[in-house]
Amino acid sequence: MGKKSSLPETAGGNNDVYDVVIVGCGVSGANIARRLSVYKIRVAVVEKETDVSFGTSKANSGIVHGGFHHNRKYLKARLEIQGAMMFDRLRRELDFPFRRCGIIVAAMHEDEMKAVEHLYMQGTDNGVIGIEMCSRERILDLEPKLSQDVVGGLYAPAGGIVEPYRFVFALVESAKKNGVSVLTDYKLEVANWDAGTTTWTLHAADGRSLCTRFVVNSAGLYADEVSRTFGAEDFSISARKGEYYLLDRLTKARPSRVVFPVPTAVSKGMLVIPTVEGTVLVGPTADATEDKTDLATTSMRLEQILDSGRKMIPSLSRNDVITSFAGLRPVLDEDFYIEASKKAPALIQVAGIQSPGLTASPAIGEYVKDLLKGIGLELTEKSDWDPFIDRHPRVRESTPYERDELIAKDPAYGNLVCRCENVSEAEIVEAVRLGHRTLDGVKYFTRAQMGRCQGGFCTYKIIKIIMRETGLTYDQVTKHGHASRVLEGEL
């Protein structure tokens, strides 16, 4: 089984031996890792990027969906409902930004109300609590920023917003706390099955290798390649790009609910999202692309996004834009493909996790745990599993008195490095010490560089902090790993 190795067979003694190795540390892999960390098994996650959540998960819309977009015949609909309910507890345990602000689907003319009604029925069918159909008056009351042209819509009060990368970081921190190993910059090249020991041996491009009894393929855009590496099912993941605009937190156009248009056959449409951190996200688009690394934004789509958003929220203004970015969805099928492989032994496939992937992800963790159990993984709970991670103080969330106390303990809390987002040196140091050694990693963990000036003032300080804390030299500091060096020379 598996591709024939050109590297020497590992003898066993040198390798780390695990019970489960998860390939890919996005929102699915991170949830699975944390779920498995409850048990007395050795778990590792391998991730080809320099930091976790650097694939599809960092460009996520950050929505915990309302449970009405998909028919419950689909696995994704069932997992969405289960997953959505798990977020409150997860937030208490893991302290990531999450809030149930409510979701609105706005119908802009009478024809669209039929589609809205269908969503309503689907939602009630799925067991969603609190979902309601709204008249024009009611929907404008719920969301005053909506265009006066709105005719009615749907309201799902339990829908929410989350910071996707903070969610993944917190899950990973919790998993690590409970004994999971996370190996980054781990590009899987070869996997060999040893029928005698019933273990897989994985080899990375840089020569690292490890042994494991079970494998979970949650490699997102590259789940197809990973599947082939294990000699498992042959399928093809294509990429569908979504572009977004990010608006300043002071924009007048910030709605209080997540605003959806009526969906099309292909996508949920371009949304106006009040992010949990206070900015506004407009998008995403949906365009097939050949290149799985194509994260370029285009002027055509960006204009489309603003125009589309303005139909629902007329006060959206170009002047409030601070940046734009794109993400790639891993497209496989209509539904999630989460099953034990029928071709490769001891392997669980977790592929084609598009929307509502993030919402479903806590339930995916649960589901995969059960699938692993089903193929022979013994699960005995640890008595000392700790669901909580330490709360990381952030000065912008602190009162002035709390801030003063933090500074008394560590003066670096008093040194504001990112003035736009109110981020202190101590928080950046903490991010680096938690393993976020790239500019983007620091950005996603702390929000430094995400504000109005987009890093104009703080970037050089963050580079110096990274160098100071990690011992990396100037030419080793990167934006997001690999060849994304930020400095080319020294005078």
Next chain:
Amino acid sequence: MSIKENVDGTLAVSGNRCPRGSAYAVEELRSPKRMVTATCRLASVAACAEDGTKTGQTVHPGQKGQPGLCDPRRVPVRSSVPCPKERVHELLVAIYARTVQGPVKCGDVVIENWMGTGIDVVASRSLE
């Protein structure tokens, strides 16, 4: 601003908004020179902050005695007089090769009479 060459070889400058402009224009044509500004490596690790003890305020010297994030690693320098344009590159090479030991005061000569040209390179900032 425009320059015209007179019959006798002198230059007539007109349209300049400031009197220095005509001297500049003539020189620009005949023997162009440039003020050179650059930086030298600073060989010290002390805090860059102005000495606040004069006013009784303590100044944060960086986290736990390490160099502060704002501490400059370079001293800005300038040529004392403009340098002939064709030798600017050469002067820059000489400047980049120098390391200045702190403390340095604004005006300190970092390179004296470079290559006999009469051009000094002086520090344009006081640093520890």
Next chain:
Amino acid sequence: MKELRYDAVVIGAGAAGMAAALEIVAGGFTCALLDREDQLGGILPQCIHNGFGLHEFGKELTGPEFAELFAEKILASKVAIHLGTTVFSINAQGVADKEILCSSAANGVIRILCRAVVLAMGCRERNRGNIRIPGSRPAGVYTAGLAQRLVNIEGYVPGRNVVVIGSGDIGLIMARRMSWVGCSVKAVIEIMPYPSGLTRNIVQCLNDFDIPLHLSCQTTNIYGKDRVEGVEVTPLENGAPVPDKAFRIPCDTVLLSVGLVPENELSKEAGVELNAMTNGPLVDSTLMTNVDGVFACGNVLHVHDLVDWVAEEARQAGRHAVAWLKGERPKVQCRLKAGSNVRYANPGRLDPMRKNKVYLRSLIVKNDAVLELKLNNRVLRSEKKGHIQPSEMITLSVGPSDLEGAGSDAVLEVSLV
């Protein structure tokens, strides 16, 4: 929590903050000067090129030299300096004493109570997100100011093959600086049909290095997966991009010099109303904002070209703050409007009893321009200005001889024809 009390607090210790603070203590009042950096001088210490101070000191100085001359005066004065101190909250309306909360590593959170506030926070650079250049998001895209900081203070070279977007002075200065540290500057891209920087800088920063200047061109894409690999430049005809004529310039670094935005987040929090044309506060003849006792000067009020004018304006603000602290206010103020071809004119009001310094910007490029000052639609005077362009601030003195007898309903209009 430490609590301090001063008559006045100046936020920002660049050229504007230092000049204003000196005037306030000279007027006999206590004054704190706050800055988030560990040094005085604002942006000046990284502006190591010369060209500063010709008007203020009669000499051509570098940025650090200019800053140091003011810093020496500050250190010798009674100004209470708080460096490494960032203001994170300000409450200036409906309170007897204004309250400023700031954070510093050395002193924790400090609560400062004061009567007058001078806003001197300067500006930030417009960035890629603001101008929405499509494309990927590789490493190697910097604002010119960030690159300047990296090169001139930290001693790091951010790239090797550079394209500069924007032909304002900052972009031109950095084109030269990058060339002088051994980079290859491939081009400067300018969206307007004319360069916005000074001619002297075009010569010394571009021509000297044979750097091509592409006018009427827009950067329409940035390529590169991990690091910048190139930019796409599209020429404009009649203001519209012509995609067929787009061309690529390979490079590994993009420097953006596409404008400055006054940093008025704190001002907004303090209840200060802004002028949409300047992005800075609306101010009266004493440079006071709509919030009583809150003044603004320097780049936070409107982006200046010359630091000499920043210092001059800031001194005025300091003097007016002193007058305000003494309870003195102008009896009459008449309105100043921006007329034809004028983008803005500051301040928005003038005091007919004294000399007023007006700072304005043109909307147009013109040779042989004439500045016209009208009072209640009657032409007061005309001044020949010669060549004008939007990137060169124009100053004007308006005094009692012009405004004699003008009441608070009088309207002055300044135009460029």
